[in-house]
Amino acid sequence: MLRYIVERISDGKFLELELPITVSGAGRKLGGAGSFSGEIAPIFDVYKYAGSDALIDPLATYIHEDADGVIRGSWIVTRTEFEGAIWRIEGQGFSSFFSGRPYEGEYRGVKVDPIAVARHVAEHAQNMTSADIGVKVVGSSSLRVGTDSDTQLAAAEAVLKEAKRARTENTKARTSKTKTKQALTKSHEVSRCDYQSIAGDIEGSSRGVAGAPEGEGTGRTDRCSADGPQQRGTGREDCAGREEGRPQACQ
Template structure:
């Protein structure tokens, strides 16, 4: 059996942390790691424990100050910054958001107008700007891809080799940019790139590193050395979605504007193999033809009508032990016979939810061909 412990720290705002407790007695723990999201950790402490209180009687857990990490056999599997706690005596319920969530509701304090740049590099700038502010440095480092593609942000579909006649700048400003997490998500969709954040001990085992991993065009890899098999390491036959809403042969995306001036782009499957069906996507945040076409193509790729699986539950096994796979990886899934007719398919891991007390890991997945870059 794995050995777990939960570590509490005080984030000092200068990129360092002070260890508060190396054995927080958490129960009902959930540890979440995701692609292009925040993840985090949840848990409960009960009953009240004197060692987790300060001399004045207050407990150690302070929102936007305390961080908690889940460690399994020396490997940190996840963590987050305390966002909320519910003091329902004798229970104390803790909800920690993954470190990328720190940008939520964080503002930009200067003015920067960008006419042409790499969205991935601009997203790093958001962190560099934030962590340069007093008390805002949480020690996030970068790894993985260092660039995505140069593009015109907010401009029409212009190739990098062309000279634009008009460019609408992408503006970061103290008077309008009040949520850098939303800006980060926008930049990720513009490239697009994938990201996730992990934690690990430094080489001396004296501090915890927080590493923001970038992938362009994707995170992870196709793992031919691992497998998920029902009855072997998958604990139950997964549910396959075969809803009619999962199919369309023609997609149209409607963006900003009204009437004949509305931004719109279509995407069509020329050989659907079944009756034609329409899907209309309305997104008023889309302002350029290139963005509308990209969204239409992506939606058509998702709406293939093939049976899909969104979640599987796996247990520790030599064919895919915990820690051998990461979010972003493609792994072959083998299922039992069922109405879907699916037996073998490649799935991409979009999220990992660990419940240490059950020794079962829940994976959020999707058919790999629907999200492959």
């Protein structure tokens, strides 16, 4: 004997054990939600449920197909509509309840049982207000899914970022050392130029005392400039123009 049982989802109360419905479709689908459709007539049977707690409400009622004590299918009522004296009822399988519902939780699994994942999703969806339809995912499997590739990628990116930062810091340090070295070298060159200028003045004065005639230069050519020290003259370039009787100043 085939009969259709009506159950209220919220409290599990059976509203009708033999629903007088003419079923036009009661299918099941592998890997998806099956569908149900039928209509209640005549008008007397429709009015039996109107205004009572036995009213079949969409998304609040189950319809079970029972064949000699064996439940062969269950559907959530998704639509009810009156067409004159006929009450049309439609339903979908359990999985349709979860279709299109947003997941607002957080879950991370590495090498986890996919059935455990489905159980978590089902529990999360039914934790919302007035959303508990009594679906419980049970069992387990030996299959494992999920990898930590995203974690490894994040770690690799962090290492790369740190290496780039270290290279930047090293470049800055080398640049700073180079600038400091250049500044010290320039300071040293200027100091040497000053020293050579003073030494040249002393040397020229000494030669003038040794017998250079009045008005005659010392023969020193000062080549220090802002561009750094250059080779100075020794004073010997003036010897050719001196008189032969005064060689001591050119020694």
